Amino acid sequence: MANVISDETIEYVGILAKLELSDAEKEQAKKDMGSMLDYIDKLGELDTSDVEPMSHVFPVNNVFREDVVVNGDDSANILSNAPEEKDGSFVVPKTFD
Amino acid sequence: MGLMSLTAIQLGNKIKSGEVSVSEAAEAALNDINKVEGTINSYVTVLSEDDIKKRAKEVQEGIKNGIYTGPLAGVPVAIKDNMCTEGILTTCSSKILNNFVPTYTAEAVLNLNKAGAVIIGKTNMDEFAMGSTTETSYYGATRNPWNTEHVPGGSSGGTCTAVAAEECSFALGSDTGGSIRQPCSFCGVTGIKPTYGTVSRYGLIAYGSSLDQIGPVAKDVADCAAILETIASYDPKDSTSVKRDDYDFTSALVDDVKGMRIGIPKEYFGDGLNEEVKTAIFKVVDVLKEKGAVVSEFDLGLVTYAIPAYYVIASAEASSNLARFDGVKYGYRAEEYNGLHNMLKKTRSEGFGPEVKRRIMLGSFVLSSGYYDAYYIKALRTKALIKREFDKAFENYDVIIAPASPDTAPKLGESLSDPIKMYLGDIYTISANLAGLPGITVPCGTDSKGLPIGVQMLGDCFSEKKIIQTAYSYEQSREYVRCSICE
Incomplete structure (x- = not known):
């Protein structure tokens, strides 16, 4: 395997992805990501120096509209999906003391 | 027959x-759901009899009063569980959305409601549409009604089995890398992945936003054309929605392929393709030749680069799209945690399954500083090259014919152990998503094990009518075959 994923890399990616992996999951992730990247490295065979990156197949432009509210107040329904709510707001765990 | x-x-x-x-x-x-659902597991949610009856009564009134005049009025439909439905549980087959009841309805589903279709339930899928077998669902695997030891394909597995096992009249799926066309092939039903931007993605829970499209699954081409005509619309709420000149897809239901230029990409018929599948596809080509189509082989380059490019782009977009699942606004929240960051991490780690985590990790990696250019931008450049190849091909051809999958449906449990092998199974479908092309899968036979084989037809962007016409013309040579579980 050409791509060897270090413990530090998996740790770092876990932080970016906001995922907490068990030790076994980390080992599996190192293996999986390594073999995926080996496979993806195939793209290196292609000469793309004169090609612009294409994020969308059609030319997409910003779509503007007037800043007018068209939907009603649905906050009660929306909040009913929240794991915890209080006084019309989402409740999150304490972030600082 | 019911x-x-x-x-x-x-x-x-x-x-x-x-x-x-x-x-x-x-x-x-x-x-029919009561009869087979215990075996097949097409649905995550079946609506209550009361709710369905209430809606049926309302539609019956609407038909009487001339509100619902279209071909789908009163017809029972199943919706893939990644489309939001107001007041109806929408899980994306994930634990993290195990209690999510949307407050609004996806535009495509709204269009069906306006046409008087009656929603019966929400169909099972690979978690967040990541998978090719419908085995990664948190709510249990779906089984292939043709042989319950085999998978139905994925990710729109439940959508396709619900149609094949006659648990609904038609259904909606979504296709990010083949998720309509491949399970249609495995289940012996017909489905269309429209040109990117044709059907609004508003209310479709995003996986790979630049690739996702909603499309119809049904028993035949005429149904699919009529459904597509109903769900397609320009929608300002989806900034990638395209205003098309013409939505009259049913006008292409014409049995005539005289002079239709059909291309066979040699690279799609080489190593790794099951001989029985190959033979079945060439029989389709013979039928079309007989009817006057002009067929020739050509070289479609870059085929082997499509899968790595796809998995970089799709994973990158997924890692960004799935950042919204944080246990704050909706869905699952971990029970025990220590502070905000720990809550986010625990919620996501407990709420997502292994395949979803694998793709979020890969996506986060290819977007991280130091790797962004080497992986993500490289994949976007490759995508441009692939699009160029197809543009060139469609200068010479109206329709490209290919298999939908290298093989017929594998057995349950055979695919998940080797992710790369599973990803390779998407080789014939993935390019259409990268290039935004429309594609249709139509049943064209069975293998020696009695499992269905589907033929895929691809058209240039906005050329749905050509593939619908070609598929319809082929379909006239063949009767629809029901799976034995329906008997």
């Missing part, structure tokens, strides 16, 4: 003429 053995259009006609009531049609769907 009412669910009819095509959606046939059933719609009977409802319109008053021969069948909307309630009778809905009851027929519920009866």
